[in-house]
Amino acid sequence: MFSYFAKHADMLLGAFAEHLLIVFETLFLSVILAAVISYFLLKSEKATNMVIQIFSAVYSIPSMALFAMLIPLLGLGNATAIPVLVAYNQYLLIRNIMSGMQQVDKSMLEAGTGMGMSHWQLVTRVQLPLAMPSIVAGIRLSIVSTTGIAVIAASINAGGLGKILLSGLRTMNVNKILWGTILSVIIALIADVGLRQLEKRIRR
Amino acid sequence: MKNRIRKAAKGIIILTLSISVLIGSALSTQAADKIRVASKDFTENEIVAEVYALALEDAGLAVERIFDVGSSVIHTSLISNEIDIYPEYTGTGLISILGLDPITDPQEVYDTVKDAYEEQFQVTWLDYSSANDGQGLVIRTAAAEEYGIVTISDLQKYATKLRFASQGEFDERADGIPALEALYGPFDWKSSKVYDNSLKYQVLASDEADVSPAYTTEGRLTEEQFTLLEDDKQVWPPYNLAPVVRDEVLEANPEIAEILNAVSAAFTTENITALNAQVDIEGEEFTDVARAFYEETVKSSK
Amino acid sequence: MTAVELKNVNKQFPGMSYKALDNVSVTIEEGEFITILGSSGCGKTTLIKTINRLYEPDSGDIFLYGKNIRDTNPVELRRSIGYVIQQIGLFPHMTVRDNIATIPKLLKWDKAKTDEQVDRLLSLVQLDPAEFRNRYPSQLSGGQQQRIGLARALIADPKVMLLDEPFGAIDAINREKLQNELKKIHAESHKTYLFVTHDIREAFKLGTKIIIMNQGKILQYATAQEIICKPADRFVKELIQTTTDVSKDYVSGGEGI
Structure with missing residues (x-):
């Protein structure tokens, strides 16, 4: 197993780096988009429920189907994989x-309102800090979800560990399967550590 | 005051990072005007596509390889101008892509798909190979001998005693269960579970199932423990191997036709099966197998 | 000088059979400690919430030191008015110091001034600054929390304080202490307090003048003694009679006059 790694180190590490980049890029964009959408939803509970329903429906669409739908619009590879993720x-x-x-x-x-906080101040100084545990839990879930689905994206030519894993599964190559899996797990761990660091910084 | 500067700095860093990330991903998907050769996500298609790529490169053309694209999205990718060439099968084109009824004559199938693709998609079918990788059903030899099953008609009679290992797609595909049942009658399997395509031989070998869909050139069919069933009523059309190319690319590089036709001529059902076996059974890399084949068989015959 | 004035203020909430504020007009002089008394639904909370624009009246005008509050930005308005609520509402993720410093932060005071004032106010509400400054609300008792709530409202030295049943959730012993301390704080400042309560004794003990409300109307607005000796109507009379001790304390010229 280790000799396989030694022999194919650059391929494995290359795929690892690609996958890491995809996960972080996705997470970054996901959080920003979610933050913006959430800010507008704060005003209306009805809108909130509707939007969450819509995204839950999207979430239930199998990834290959969603990829297939977007290829004509966005193309193969990361250009489709990342928006889907x-x-x-x-x-x-x-x-x-x-x-x-x-x-x-x-x-x-x-x-807060009675003391003269504006809506924005109320959100950023009171609501957001208190909502942090829930938000961080959501980000954790996204990390796991993204790392996993990114593997499937290999079949639309996205980069990353998916190529190695799927190829390993196709040819029953134990080394590929093992290393593909181990490296994916490492990515999830790295992202988690990064998240904890961010959490600490915000707690300040 | 200090706080504000820190906040502003953070904001700028984040903004810069996000912009560079977006630019980076946009750039990475660009490539010079290379011919994009793609393959589906199974061994045989990888080998054939690699041979196409090597042949084109040998003739001085710039090639970009986009391999292992899911079968369910590869046609969409072609007509969406994401890829330019990939190895397709006449039968697949007829039944799965065009949704037409099966035809038994190989030439007729070819002519039909060729005309339809030209008209509907502006895609050209180059010459087809004699290599036929058709749809089939494989059974554990032990089970075949137990019930005396040789043909699919025999199979249908004993379906209730047999466990089916489906691939998922097969249950719905026009050339899958629906086609079988229309011609042979209902298949009331004892059990039917879905497995990934790459696991089916594993599943049969470990006696977890008895019957599975198969492609007639799969490497593992050469093993004693597996038997390919005879399609006595001819439910399936021929699936001859041929490159499909976008007209735009063909017009820009007309030499592609001659190069790939030579490759297609070199493939036979027998040598394709042998190539598959080298990867699936002997564990060689498809790139090596393709290269060896190209050097020895295609190049030398030029 | 008139601190707060309401002129013909009306407010109706959907689904209610009577108005929350029914053509209410009242003038409150600077320096008074006005307690607003009534049972639930009488409109007392609605009244003070129109003053800091947490509620907007359907019609009528409200003046703060002669200026119509409709002409002031609500957010700015609130920063100049102290607001204390029954549930206290301290921010659990902030220290006591940061909680008290909420408005100073909004007004962008410098750190030195903020720290100085925070300590001053902690002392004012009888809490040792060194001991309490860095504690978190979860480490405080209910009584202590509301003292912080008071400190938080008083720190920017607002001319008007709105207190909505601030001691309603505090135990009886601490409530008595807090009432006494609040009265003292008020007496030493020149602020105008509007204090909502449903507790007659509290209303009579604290208020220099008392507003009695029922179903959106002000029934009587007078000193404790006046109310007891000359109740405006049967409702007020019956209200007084529910607590006989009250009359005893005040008829003989006790506190509050």
Whole structure:
């Protein structure tokens, strides 16, 4: 197993780096999009429920089907894979962001507003910090989800470990399967550590 | 005050990172005007596509390889101008892509798909190879001997005693179960579970199932423990191997036709099966197998 | 000087059979400690919430030191008015110091001034700054939390304080202490307090003048003694009679006059 790694180190590490990049790029875009959408949803519970329903429907579409639908528009490879991954993450992120925000005690919101906080100040100084645990949980889920689905994206020519894993599965190459899996797990771990660092910085 | 500067700095860094990330991914999908040769995600198609790529490169053309594209999206990719060439099968084109009824004569199948593709997709079918990788059903030899099953008609009679290992797609595909049942009658399998295509021989070998869909040139069919069933009523059309090319690319590089026709002429059902066996059974890399074949068989015959 | 004035203010909430505020007009002088008394649904909370524009009246005008509050940006308005609520609403993720410093942060005071004022206010509400400054709300008792709530509202030195049943969730012993301290704080400042309560004794003990409300209307607005001796109507009379001790304390010229 280790001799395989030694022999194919550059291929494995190349795929690893690609996969890492895809996961981080996806996560970055997913969080920003979810944050923007959530900010607008704060005002209306009805809109919130509707939007979460829509994304939950998207989430239930099998990845290959969604890829197939977008190839004519966006092309093969990362150009389709990443938007699809971002779309899937919206359900996890928005749901967790909104539930975190909604769980904030109404008395705090009243106190804040009564003291003269603007809506934005209320959101950033009171709601957001208190919603953090829920939001971070959502991001954790997205990391796992993204790392997994990114593997499937190999069949639309996206980069990453998927190529190695799927090829290994096709030819029953144990080394490829093993290393593909191990490296994917490492990515999920790295992302998790990165997340904890971010959490600490925000707690400040 | 210090706080504000820190916040602004963070904001700028994040903005720069995101822009560079977006630009980076946009750039990475660009490539010079290379001919994009693609393959489906199974061994045989990888080998054949690699041979196409080698042949084109040998003739001085710039090639970009986009391999292992899922069968369910590869046609879409071709007509969406994401890829330019890939190895297709006449039968697949007829039944799965065009949705027409099976035809038994190989030439007729070819002519039909050639005309239809030209008209509907502006895609050209180059010459077809004698190599036929058709749809089939494989059974564990032990089970075949137990019930005396040689043909698919025999199979249908004993379906209730047999476990089916489906690939998922096969249950729905026009040339899958629906076609079989229309011609041979209902197949009331004892059990039917879905497995990934790459696992089916594993599953049969470990006696978890008895029957599975197969492609007639799969390497593992050469093993004693597996038997390919005879399609006595001819439910399936021929699936001859041929390159499909976008007209635009063919017009820009007309020499592609001659190069790939020579390759197609070199493939036979027997040598394709042998090539598959080298990868699937002996564990060689498809790139090596393709190269060896190209050097020895195609190049030398020029 | 008139601190707060309501002129013909009306407010109706959908689905209610009577108005929350029914043509309410009242003038409150600077320096008064006004307690607003009534049972649930009488409109007392609605009244003070129109003053800091948490509710907007359907019609009528409200003046703060002569200026119509409709002409002031609500957010700015609220920063100049102290607001204390029954549920307290301290921010659990912030220290006591940061909680008290909420408005100073919004007004962008510098750190030195903020720290100085925070400590001053902690002392004012009888909490040792060194001990409490860096604690978190979860580490405080209910009584302590509401003292912080008060400190938080008082820190920017607002001329008007709105208190909505601030001691409603505090135990009886601490409530008494807090009432006394609040009265003292008020007496030493020149602020105008509007204090909502459903507790007659609290209303009479604290208020320099008392507003009695029922079903959106002000029934009587007078000193404790006046109310007891000359109740405006049967409702007020019956209200007084529910607590006989109240009359005893005030008829003989006790506190509050």
